[in-house]
Amino acid sequence: MVYLDNSATTKPCEKAVQKAFIMMTENFGNPSSLHFCGFNAKKELDSARRTLSDFLSCQQNEVFFTPSGTIANNTAILGTAKAKRREGKKVITTLLEHPSVIKHFEILSEQGFEVVYLKPDCNGKISLQELSNAVDEDTILVSVMAVNNEVGSIQDISKIKGIIKDNKSKAYFHCDAVQAFGKIILKPKKLGIDLMSMSAHKIHGIKGAGALYVNNSIRILPSIVGGGQESGLISGTEAMPAICAFAEAVNDIGSVEKNLAEVTKVRDYFVNKISTLPKVYLNSPQDALPYIINISVEGVPSQVMLNSLSSMGICVSAGSACAKGHRSDVLTAMGVTPKGIDSAIRISLSKTTTENEMDLLYNGIVDTINRVRR
Amino acid sequence: MKEIILIKNGELALKGLNRSTFEDILIKNIRKRIKPLGEFEYRKEQSTVAVVPMEDYIDMDEVSDRISRVFGIAAYSRALQVEKDMDVILKNAPEYLAEQLKNAKTFKVEGKRSDKKFPLKSPEISAEVGGAILSAFPHLRVDVKNPEILVTIEIREKFAFIRGNQTKGAGGMPTGTAGKSSILISGGIDSPVAAYMMAKRGLVLNAIHFASPPYTSPQSEEKVHNLLRQVSRYSGNITLFTVGFTEIQEEIRDKCPEDLFTLIMRRFMMRIAQRIAEKEESKALITGESLGQVASQTLNALACTDAVVSMPVFRPLIGLDKEEIIKVSRRIDTFDISIEPYEDCCTVFTPKHPKTKPQISVLENAEKALDVEALINRAIENTTIKNICF
Numbered sequence: 001m002v003y004l005d006n007s008a009t010t011k012p013c014e015k016a017v018q019k020a021f022i023m024m025t026e027n028f029g030n031p032s033s034l035h036f037c038g039f040n041a042k043k044e045l046d047s048a049r050r051t052l053s054d055f056l057s058c059q060q061n062e063v064f065f066t067p068s069g070t071i072a073n074n075t076a077i078l079g080t081a082k083a084k085r086r087e088g089k090k091v092i093t094t095l096l097e098h099p100s101v102i103k104h105f106e107i108l109s110e111q112g113f114e115v116v117y118l119k120p121d122c123n124g125k126i127s128l129q130e131l132s133n134a135v136d137e138d139t140i141l142v143s144v145m146a147v148n149n150e151v152g153s154i155q156d157i158s159k160i161k162g163i164i165k166d167n168k169s170k171a172y173f174h175c176d177a178v179q180a181f182g183k184i185i186l187k188p189k190k191l192g193i194d195l196m197s198m199s200a201h202k203i204h205g206i207k208g209a210g211a212l213y214v215n216n217s218i219r220i221l222p223s224i225v226g227g228g229q230e231s232g233l234i235s236g237t238e239a240m241p242a243i244c245a246f247a248e249a250v251n252d253i254g255s256v257e258k259n260l261a262e263v264t265k266v267r268d269y270f271v272n273k274i275s276t277l278p279k280v281y282l283n284s285p286q287d288a289l290p291y292i293i294n295i296s297v298e299g300v301p302s303q304v305m306l307n308s309l310s311s312m313g314i315c316v317s318a319g320s321a322c323a324k325g326h327r328s329d330v331l332t333a334m335g336v337t338p339k340g341i342d343s344a345i346r347i348s349l350s351k352t353t354t355e356n357e358m359d360l361l362y363n364g365i366v367d368t369i370n371r372v373r374r
Numbered sequence: 375m376k377e378i379i380l381i382k383n384g385e386l387a388l389k390g391l392n393r394s395t396f397e398d399i400l401i402k403n404i405r406k407r408i409k410p411l412g413e414f415e416y417r418k419e420q421s422t423v424a425v426v427p428m429e430d431y432i433d434m435d436e437v438s439d440r441i442s443r444v445f446g447i448a449a450y451s452r453a454l455q456v457e458k459d460m461d462v463i464l465k466n467a468p469e470y471l472a473e474q475l476k477n478a479k480t481f482k483v484e485g486k487r488s489d490k491k492f493p494l495k496s497p498e499i500s501a502e503v504g505g506a507i508l509s510a511f512p513h514l515r516v517d518v519k520n521p522e523i524l525v526t527i528e529i530r531e532k533f534a535f536i537r538g539n540q541t542k543g544a545g546g547m548p549t550g551t552a553g554k555s556s557i558l559i560s561g562g563i564d565s566p567v568a569a570y571m572m573a574k575r576g577l578v579l580n581a582i583h584f585a586s587p588p589y590t591s592p593q594s595e596e597k598v599h600n601l602l603r604q605v606s607r608y609s610g611n612i613t614l615f616t617v618g619f620t621e622i623q624e625e626i627r628d629k630c631p632e633d634l635f636t637l638i639m640r641r642f643m644m645r646i647a648q649r650i651a652e653k654e655e656s657k658a659l660i661t662g663e664s665l666g667q668v669a670s671q672t673l674n675a676l677a678c679t680d681a682v683v684s685m686p687v688f689r690p691l692i693g694l695d696k697e698e699i700i701k702v703s704r705r706i707d708t709f710d711i712s713i714e715p716y717e718d719c720c721t722v723f724t725p726k727h728p729k730t731k732p733q734i735s736v737l738e739n740a741e742k743a744l745d746v747e748a749l750i751n752r753a754i755e756n757t758t759i760k761n762i763c764f
Contacts (some may be wrong), residue, residue: 303591303716307588307589307592309588310588310591311587368588372588374628
């Protein structure tokens with residue numbers, strides 16, 4: 001198998017799997033229980049939190065475990081809206097966002113908030129000037145993702161808090177870092193991020209755990225209530241196997257910069273190769289996160305390319321367009337033609353992807369073109 | 375005392391000496407459908423079949439939902455089976471029928487005494503039960519001509535039955551009383567409806583699906599399985615033949631004029647379907663075509679596709695509008711599956727300007743570029759079989 005859909009999910013690393021196994025077979029207690037079995041689990045939970053806080057250069061009490069990236073996003077947005085609803089009625093986000101963000105802004109709009117959607121340019125980036133024009137004293141939340149999941153464009157996250165302050169706004173800055181976490185260096189406090197969402201299974205952890213960074217100086221309100229876990233922000237018994245495996249996966253990342261350099265090499269190798277093919281276009285901007293490569297193979301519908309590669313044991317994802325006829329907002333905003341969008345595929349790499357695997361993908365693409373294109 | 379279901383046969387009463395056989399098939403079909411829910415006893419009585427649960431835990435709502443989908447049932451009703459004791463009947467009738475009676479304005483009680491040794495005569499039973507219901511629901515009025523709720527009290531050999539209004543059944547003929555036919559199923563809205571309609575006339579179905587990987591995805595095959603599973607709630611088990619169709623489509627694309635693509639493809643489908651049907655002892659083909667709906671369903675086009683087969687081709691939707699077809703597909707719960715967005719083999723390679731008035735001779739001429747026989751044989755060899763049951 002050549003697995004190149006790492007933005008959808010990754011293969012769990014050995015250490016994560018082993019940790020999860022131990023947390024299910026030996027250390028299976030409920031961290032809220034007061035006996036030794038619960039206490040042992042609690043120690044593991046604290047340790048996992050320490051791993052995350054060290055990795056993010058923040059305090060332990062700024063890390064909240066969630067069951068998924070989606071719940072982290074939902075908690076951040078709804079929690080801000082609840083906590084600051086009396087301070088203002090304007091919220092700002094971008095058209096690049098994941099549905100777990102966008103759909104929440106649609107709900108806020110129904111609740112009477114003014115929602116501003118920033119459009120990406122041809123490089124998949126929002127304009128900081130437009131953001132600055134939109135932010136005002138009535139703004140309570142700005143949500144901008146770090147790396148887009150379709151094309152890999154990277155936003156200028158470090159400038160955003162400054163813009164908010166310059167416009168005399170007390171808005172919180174939420175950053176959906178699900179695709180970026182572990183792949184570029186992200187120290188939320190240093191970057192001026194108030195809330196940051198992460199997910200374990202995108203970095204070789206297992207499904208069922210995510211995290212939300214919440215800056216110490218801000219306050220959001222919970223939307224999931226119950227037993228008061230995670231300081232009352234996200235109730236529900238902690239998914240210990242997934243959370244502890246998450247920490248193992250973080251430990252297993254190694255050097256973010258070294259990984260990035262390796263992946264860039266593999267990306268460049270592949271992009272060079274396909275640049276010789278007629279009517280094959282790179283949709284990802286030059287300065288995108290190298291882990292994500294979005295290309296269009298004109299004349300081969302996304303789904304056909306995907307099926308064909310799949311039958312050869314190669315996993316990629318359809319660029320975005322769902323077959324119902326709704327074309328990706330992101331690619332449309334970036335100026336990709338309808339033909340290009342209908343034939344877009346997303347190839348997403350992991351730190352372990354090799355040039356040899358990209359060769360197999362290249363061959364698969366060429367074979368499919370020869371068979372399908374007329 | 376327990377709740378049972380009384381089933382009234384559909385057209386079976388008309389079928390003379392065959393009736394008993396048909397009734398047996400009907401009971402067999404019902405048994406198959408509700409067996410997973412628990413143990414039941416079946417009693418044939420005059421023109422009704424009584425389905426009697428033998429275990430307390432059985433959920434009669436689910437039983438009656440399943441029975442509502444069995445073909446060959448004109449109407450059915452849930453009934454309370456009680457001792458043949460007037461006190462018991464008088465106590466239970468208002469309680470058992472409370473839901474129906476609460477929301478109605480008028481009612482009537484019909485006593486039926488087939489056990490002539492029962493101390494009360496039919497009219498006396500009606501009067502007493504009517505009185506009991508009136509005192510429990512004083513808002514009700516008796517209307518003997520056109521009651522909203524018809525309460526029936528039957529005194530039979532062993533038990534008495536209390537029942538309210540009947541529910542309309544799925545109608546049609548019991549599956550298996552009309553032989554076997556093969557439905558060509560794509561994954562769209564129409565073919566599952568066509569399958570349902572012909573199954574309703576008593577046909578056992580098998581299904582033929584054409585898959586063109588990589589142009590079509592495994593998900594679209596899964597979609598066909600899900601559609602057939604819904605149909606099988608009515609028709610019973612369906613054997614699905616999935617034919618590998620890629621080579622044929624690529625050959626047509628490469629060697630025939632583009633505007634004839636769909637028709638030549640349809641002709642291949644019909645030929646292959648007939649071969650499979652013959653092997654399976656199916657006596658007819660069924661398609662979901664509706665006259666004029668698309669280019670390949672004009673009168674001329676249908677004549678061209680029919681020309682390659684000798685079996686009867688049933689097209690139960692031929693005179694229906696899309697709206698009417700959708701209505702049925704919603705009712706049988708296939709609509710939501712049909713609109714899932716997976717490509718099927720009819721939509722790949724679709725020509726931009728398909729012929730609407732094709733001539734058979736032109737098609738035959740175009741097909742000369744292909745080794746039709748060899749292509750068909752290879753496609754049939756490349757067929758997988760799956761049994762679909764609910």
